[in-house]
């Protein structure tokens with residue numbers, strides 16, 4: 018693309034803009050490709066302006082910066098390079114957000130789950146749908162791992178382009194407050210913005226100064242979308258939609274909402290744990306959701322309300338929610354016996370408390386929790402996890418989980434310190450594969466077994482190396498060997 022064409026996307030100052038071809042936009046000097054334009058970003062750790070000369074040495078043919086830099090290629094000055102990168106990227110990738118409908122989800126909890134519910138419903142209605150979020154970028158059979166829940170704006174535009182070119186009609190994206198603060202989703206308008214809930218999180222360090230800033234950042238989404246889908250049971254919803262510029266459609270148990278939930282109940286059959294609830298208001302029907310926990314009524318209602326604005330048929334909403342799975346988040350694995358086996362990402366005390374409490378509500382014959390703890394991480398996490406599992410599970414199976422540079426047996430000793438504060442029953446099986454095998458071989462009818470810690474991860478990290486370890490594959494191998 019011509020530099021002049023690219024620059025139509027932003028306000029800038031430059032002496033003369035030469036007639037240059039730009040092959041890519043790069044904002045990390047280490048990734049410079051010859052013929053690119055290098056964009057200097059001021060970051061949390063360092064200042065990209067320092068790396069402009071290095072980028073030029075490696076072949077950058079123009080630099081976009083907030084202040085003059087000493088290089089012998091054209092320097093384009095603009096006030097905010099992070100914001101500029103968003104608009105430049107949208108221009109560079111041909112404004113992909115015009116080629117598909119983009120749905121953004123913000124909130125402290127429930128973003129990933131709601132995103133996958135949206136995808137399940139939209140795909141049940143026959144619409145190919147991509148997802149960008151904590152689990153990575155997913156469309157069709159493609160899964161790309163990413164560092165952030167909401168990637169850098171250049172990557173967002175690139176992924177949207179890839180999805181549109183692959184025939185996606187929708188992209189559902191998790192929009193973190195940091196992503197909003199850092200202009201990672203600037204440069205286009207969301208068709209829908211979804212709000213799940215708001216509570217304390219992400220305060221301090223390189224994240225938010227205080228709760229007021231956290232809320233202000235979240236509220237930005239409702240100035241960047243056409244319609245906002247809002248949970249009015251959340252006590253903070255009015256703060257979130259202050260200064261909104263979009264239409265609002267509301268949901269909640271509150272009768273004043275446009276879409277109202279009522280009559281929820283937990284449902285369980287072997288291999289299926291979920292919630293059932295009824296909807297009234299704009300639509301009237303009953304939905305079964307294949308992810309346990311009453312809070313999933315909120316996530317499902319949010320997805321239903323959003324899909325109603327998109328005119329998706331009720332049958333697709335019911336089918337999508339009945340089948341939805343989120344990789345590694347209370348993910349059921351089909352088993353031959355009369356028990357339920359789940360893979361979950363819980364790897365600290367808070368998430369373990371949440372998952373075990375949620376599963377307890379289903380009155381299992383026994384709740385079995387298999388878990389380990391990461392090496393080279395604070396020991397307090399191990400004590401706490403041991404204590405939570407000891408208190409809430411009927412049986413804990415203590416094993417390995419990313420031991421890194423530590424000895425698994427030492428980590429297990431730490432977990433036992435917490436375990437011994439309770440009268441919880443436990444066994445130790447340091448090899449994670451063997452621990453899974455033991456859980457399967459010793460399962461009793463009516464048990465709920467949760468393999469905690471790995472979730473969507475497909476490796477074990479030992480001594481600085483990542484060894485393949487996808488629990489779905491491991492379970493299949495164990496089941497095959499048991500058949501023989």
Ligand SMILES: CC(=O)N[C@H]1[C@@H](OP(=O)(O)OP(=O)(O)OC[C@H]2O[C@@H](n3ccc(=O)[nH]c3=O)[C@H](O)[C@@H]2O)O[C@H](CO)[C@@H](O)[C@@H]1O[C@H](C)C(=O)N[C@@H](C)C(=O)N[C@H](CCC(=O)O)C(=O)O
Pocket residue numbers: 044045046047057058059060061062063064065066068164165166167168169193194195196223224
């Ligand atoms: C604090 C923060 O948000 N950091 C993010 C930020 O990094 P940064 O810009 O501060 O990077 P930096 O290291 O200071 O470098 C500044 C600039 O110099 C460049 N550079 C640096 C070194 C060099 O040799 N050459 C060079 O050109 C860098 O590429 C960058 O452009 O931009 C990077 C690229 O977009 C992000 O990956 C990175 O996220 C880090 C990994 C992070 O942990 N962020 C968290 C706070 C975050 O964003 N979390 C949210 C919420 C998640 C949730 O909801 O739970 C998320 O969306 O993930």
Ligand SMILES: Nc1ncnc2c1ncn2[C@@H]1O[C@H](COP(=O)(O)OP(=O)(O)OP(=O)(O)O)[C@@H](O)[C@H]1O
Pocket residue numbers: 124125126127128129130131151166191213214312313315316346371372
């Ligand atoms: N609507 C909700 N209300 C309260 N808690 C929830 C809700 N949805 C999910 N949770 C809890 O939060 C955990 C994380 O859910 P999810 O991954 O969907 O949220 P997220 O917003 O994507 O979180 P993160 O920002 O940490 O990735 C779940 O395992 C569950 O315990």
